[in-house]
Amino acid sequence: MTLSTTYKRTGIIAVTFCTLLLASCYLYQESLPPTKRWAVPFGSDPLGPPPPHHDHADKDRCFDPYRAPGYLYIPDSHSNYNQTQWIPFTDQLLHVESLPVSSYPPIDGKDVFFTRGEVEEEFLTAPTTPKQWMQLVKSENEIRRSAIQSTKTSDFAPLKDHGVLSWLWDRRVVLVGDSVDRFMTQFFCEELGSSMTEPERHTTATCHIPSFNLTITHWHFPGTYTSRPDWWWMPNMKLIPFEERWEQLWSKTDVPSTDSTPGIRGPNGIPDLVMWQSGLWDQRMMWESGEAHAKSTGGKPSPLASRTRQMCWEELRFTTSRLRKLLQHLHLSFGPDLPLLYRTITTHRDSDAKDANLYEIDRVSRFVASKEGSEVFEWGRCLSALTMLYMDQTHPAKGAASWLWGNMLLEYLKRSSKGWGECHQEGLAWGGR
Template sequence: MPMFQSHVPRTAPFIILFGVSLSVIISVSYINSVRLGNGLSRVRNVIGTQSFSGRIPPECVDPYKMPGYMYTTEDREETRWIPFYPSFFDLPELPETAYPHPDDMGDILLDNRTVDDAILNTAPVPWFRMLRQYYNYLKRVDEAKESNQPEPELTEFDEYVRDHMSWMQHRRILLMGDSLDRNQLQYLCEDLGLESIEEGGIHLTKQTTAYCHVPHVNITFVQWHIAGMYTFRPEWWWMPMKVVSFEDRYREIFEPVSMPRVIGLSGSGPDLILMQSGLWDQVAFLSGAHYQRMQALPEEDRTKFVIGRPKEPLTIDQLRFVSKRFIKFVEFMKNVFGEDVPMMYRSSTIRKDGKDEDWGILSIDRMLRSLVTTRFDMEVFDWSKLAYGASNEYKDFIHFTKGRMSLLFSDMLLHYLFRASGGVEVEGVVKKWPQERTMDNLKANWDMCHDYLVDTTNR
């Protein structure tokens, strides 16, 4: 008789089996509660939704969330983000990979900067350039009608945009953020040969509202300036604005001045919302701390606040403050626009040469990534991650210039509008165009792939 057998009850196998079964049931129940209770496919996100390894349908892969290659030339118009799909790794071997190295081959330079069409064609559709072609086509047609001239002769590409791009008509996109969003709106408008317009009623400053309306297409891009998550205007506030909290700014500026732009003549909209806060919160905390330090000094020793660059993370209480206010911000806007409008969090950019000076903004960005994905089931508009390292694209220490990265921003914005309109794109190829009968069903269109794409991702 084996040792210790007398100490094991005859019912032990059944108890062990029951315990294992119970633990499995509890685990499955917990996973389902996480997935269903929060409306998220957390399990799929944890194991890696963007690997393109068969875990998600190809039509639900977000190319801008995939690792990729930023293709640029001297012509900014050719800027493309090229994801590393499996097809990239299946390309034929280069002669230089041969081993042993052929004596007559010379050094391994591989300095040809062109990209084969087989690779370039897998890049996402350059939707902004398509919008520009569509706008120019409609403009020529309308000008011919107004002057009683025959319609201009159509090129093959004119016919293509005429037949496929009508889904962009009567659309509204709302950017709720800071000067980076306003700059991107300005660059988008200039690339269309138009001017962005700033407005704010009696509160007009650069930090109020701006919009860019594209005639003929009737698509409008609107920016509402969010002055961080502060609840009031302290006496030390460093910018010329009378209202600071988003609640007051909505009631006194956004709703009376800008809401008609967001809703539009068609009575619909917005069709897509980007939300952001962070830079202003960081500066507000620095400003308040500076003010308190100066109050403790004789008046002749006090210095004026100059926007500083923190070299340490924010305090945990500062992050708690921003998180609680941002929760109210999202809930407030959902109450204004309803639950059906797709909302995305626009991730924060860092400074041109920030290094340790980026700790503050990265603290907020990392926290907000976690907040919006876990609390609000919101996807991340991660342009800042793709633009990382493009230091030559900055016009100052924090703002981007009109260049390659601004063009990428415009392409990304319309990529998500295409998806919200019911379009499907796989590896740079349109598999399904938005249909007139369903293109306004924003929530249904967005939800087709949404659960696969709610991914926190760290910075």
Template structure:
């Protein structure tokens, strides 16, 4: 108000001069702001050109990742499940979807009742989804399988141009090794992947160590690609006398590494000669059971000596009253214990496999019909997420994508062979592609890993395969490729 009064007291010429100066000053400020904005953008762009790949991305703000470092499986989206289950895809909600104009069904006011078609996402949305690597491998396995039906004098691979492109595209998968540390939910995913590709799977430890609860492998011979599953029997640091499975002789992960995993250690080593290409790990399902059994034994130390009828009666009563830890959160001391042991497990894995080996925590799934009984699992998943953020590890968010699909379970606990196992396989291959040097962003391949030796079965090369120039020393620096985007994908824990 004072400024307006002073301005009114001035002569028309003085007022005009002051207003002109103010306009010039405003334009100058605007110019400076634009220059600063351009400098910031230029600085962002200049920092996004990587080695010799020509990969470039744009960061919309200083705190957001380069575009090609955005993890589509961590972003909100839609699980598209078509009739052909192998074509299941995770479709992220890209900006183009969020910015789409409203359909006529959303108009207001209106007297027309909205009607909706049961149609798949538009082709332009599906084309932006992460690549369907499992479908590629199924088709590739079919091509190579065809070689065994040809006579020795015939052309072994008579490929169309699309088939030849497919063979070139999947070349990077040859000779890779993936290690999964977890429970039977993970083991089933490995088994289903193997079945989809007609591979062979078996336990790699004898039954005297615990049968399926030991080490397990899936091998795809045409690819020399192998996934190993090492069973984790909870975070308990010893085997309590009340342990519910007599064939489990070793419980602590330290003991299992020494007695079960060490004898098969060399199997998981990949081309770099030191470590697997990628590691997934988790623990929760067996911890939940151990906490329940511990609480039961504390309340009924002689429970194991009861006859079957008495034991069943007591178990029914515990379920009804909430005793036995069923239907309750973890006690705070249980949570502290799990936090400490999981932290030790992370450090133990890094000690064994090295600081730079790509590792991901597989978030925990819940029961088919999730109830209060899942509260301990949810508690353990939350504290594990907080630890991953603390230790700088990324999260394999398959459980979040699977949430709610109860009809896809094969029993009350285990997810079955179908759309969710296809999603697991595609996610696994997406992260393996990234760990070995590839970049898959917005439905496009921006970079491929170095080609490697290929097309070998039973020691013999497959004739007439597409020619691919293979470097004398393929780059196997998985930690370098992984670290390119790692820092942008670790700040999401404690939820």
């Protein structure tokens, strides 16, 4: 055999081998699911630059300061509560020059001594720190009320574009919640020189600000229970299931907007923001139900009769199902693009093992929210353990807590006015606490 013949045969074998190898690779790739094919695009350099990602501008655009870990700055003097400010933690906190007190070894070998210094201006005015919307709204409200000596909304229409708050005109907020939400509505109204109206306790309440044609409507939501049992602890409360309250109470607020009846639908034909939660009432319902059914079985000891316990699994399943139905009902009534926020639950002032099920209601509410298109209003978590801000065992007082609530509400209302969907996926994808 000649040398040239040997080379030809070797070449044929090599070509055949390469062809079979490529065919095998192709068949293997075709057998994979589409998401696993061609991890590196054909013809590209596997060691080249990675595919493009969203730039920092996109991330900044959807940055939610109230969902980021942070610090609630509360002035020492209660009279200055209108300076209360949420300061989100960002890289700025990591890279700012260290304080002398953090030096090691300590300066002059002395003991470390902390002082109650003020937050540096660079943190209060950082681009990531949310605006003091309440200050802006209060100031503009005073200007408009001085210019227009009237309580009729229509008289303020010529001023709707005055200043930097034109986006606030004709906005509508609905709160599906408890007395904590009702008090926050009342305090917000008082800050702007108006009064909340409430035809009957535990039904509905309305705060209308004529200078902005802004309305907050509170729908009292006594939890997710499905009937009016004999053991219900409030004898005058006849309607419990939200389906019945919606039909007989809440729907009465869904009227065309006039000077005397502002309604609940904003410029887009739906509420501009809906906040919801059922924590404290569901907690009490589980306590009362467990105690009542323990008595009905002859008073035999039952773990469910205790007020220092977790939710049982059936309670958790029940709550999940009922909250899903509530959110689905809201979407059915107002459409799939309804801006929804789960208002995180506030604990009791003296919180202990009795609030164990409250934390679990909060967790399952967060989960249901993420699956049903609702984002999260972290006000309750921002107040964690700050019980010196309460006015009683259950309710945060007017002051730093209510000022924070107002700033947060206006922050989300501003976002809603520009289009809720723009950052909605980022809001849903956030992991929770």
